[in-house]
Each structure stands twice: as structure tokens, then as C-alpha cells.
Amino acid sequence: MSRWGRALGWPGLAGLVALLLAAVMAWAGQRWDAQATALQAEARALRAKARPAASVSAGPVSAQQWQAALPPASQRQQRLADLLELSLRLDLRGVRTEHRLTTTEGLERLRVTMPVTGPYAQVRRLIAAALAHDPALSLDAVKLRRVSPLSADVEAELQWSLHGRAP
Numbered sequence: 021m022s023r024w025g026r027a028l029g030w031p032g033l034a035g036l037v038a039l040l041l042a043a044v045m046a047w048a049g050q051r052w053d054a055q056a057t058a059l060q061a062e063a064r065a066l067r068a069k070a071r072p073a074a075s076v077s078a079g080p081v082s083a084q085q086w087q088a089a090l091p092p093a094s095q096r097q098q099r100l101a102d103l104l105e106l107s108l109r110l111d112l113r114g115v116r117t118e119h120r121l122t123t124t125e126g127l128e129r130l131r132v133t134m135p136v137t138g139p140y141a142q143v144r145r146l147i148a149a150a151l152a153h154d155p156a157l158s159l160d161a162v163k164l165r166r167v168s169p170l171s172a173d174v175e176a177e178l179q180w181s182l183h184g185r186a187p
Contacts, residue, residue, distance in 0.1 A: 028138060034130070090156050093128055093187045100132065103150055110146050112138040123186045131160070131181040135175065137167070143176045156183045 028036065091099065100119070107114055116134040137144065147159060161179040 038130055039133075044152055064085070087126060087185060089144055090127070090183055090185045092185050096128070096130055096182060096184055099184075100130065102153060103132065103134070103180065103182075106149050106153065107134065107136055110138070110142045110149070112136040112142055112146060126186050127185040128184045130184070132180040132182065134178045134180065136178065137173055137175050140174050142172060143178075147178070150180070154182070157181070158183065 032086045076165040103119065104114075114134060114136045116135070120131045122129050122131070136146070143164070147162070150157060151159065155187050158181045159178065160181050161177075167175055
């Protein structure tokens with residue numbers, strides 16, 4: 021090796037080492053390309069498997085089917101009571117609620133404005149619990165205001181819509 025070392029000198033040895041490293045990297049690159057190809061094939065298979073599951077549904081819902089799935093007007097007071105009870109269970113203080121009922125083409129919409137005060141986490145829990153409890157309830161608007169910079173409580177004004185079938 022000393023004869024090769026003297027004949028090539030340090031620039032030649034550096035070049036030889038670089039050539040060996042390039043060969044190793046080319047070999048590793050081929051392995052990485054093979055792994056990438058396998059992972060892409062697996063991703064395509066998973067996407068193809070997920071597509072049918074995502075597209076499986078009851079099909080398009082007509083306006084009549086949607087309207088028929090809404091709760092009847094006779095349940096309006098109980099649904100409103102459930103919404104108010106959820107806020108009480110979560111220790112959110114409310115001053116008053118305002119209600120406005122509109123009826124159009126066999127549908128009714130009870131708009132409820134609900135101001136509450138309490139910890140931000142509890143307001144979020146109320147929103148999540150209310151929407152999970154009543155599938156015909158929508159949250160139309162949220163206004164949040166911190167009572168003071170050092171307070172843990174927020175004042176929230178929640179605007180809900182209870183959707184239902186008109187009598």
C-alpha cells in the first residue's frame with residue numbers, strides 16, 4: 021500500500037476514497053429508491069382501499085329526506101331545555117337567553133342567543149357536548165371576550181339554531 025500511496029500522493033488517495041464513497045452511496049441510493057417505490061405502492065393501495073369506504077354512504081339526500089329526519093316541532097322545548105341544562109351542568113353562568121322562532125316551507129328554526137361566562141375549556145366542552153347531543157342543532161356564531169387580562173373566565177355569546185319540522 022505504501023507503493024500506491026507514494027505513487028498517487030495524498031490527492032490521489034483522497035480521490036480514491038471519494039470514488040469508494042460514491043460507489044457506496046450509489047448502492048445505498050438504489051436501496052432507498054426501492055424502498056421509496058415500495059412505500060409509494062403501499063400508499064396507493066391504502067388510498068384505493070380508503071376511497072370506497074369514504075364514498076360509501078346512503079347516497080345523496082333529498083330535501084324531503086333531510087326534512088323528514090329533523091325532529092318535530094313538539095320536541096322544541098325539550099331540546100332547548102337540554103341545551104340550557106348542558107350549560108348549567110358545566111358550571112357556566114348565563115344571564116339570559118333570547119329566542120326567535122322562524123318558520124318557512126315546513127321548516128322551523130329557533131335561534132337561541134346564549135351568553136355564558138366561565139372558563140374557556142368549559143365553553144368548548146359545552147359546544148362539543150351540545151353538537152354531539154342534538155344532530156339538528158347548529159352553532160351559528162361565537163363571540164369571546166376575556167373578562168380581564170388576569171381572569172381565567174371568558175364571556176361567550178353563543179348563537180345556536182335548533183332546526184326542526186314545522187307542524
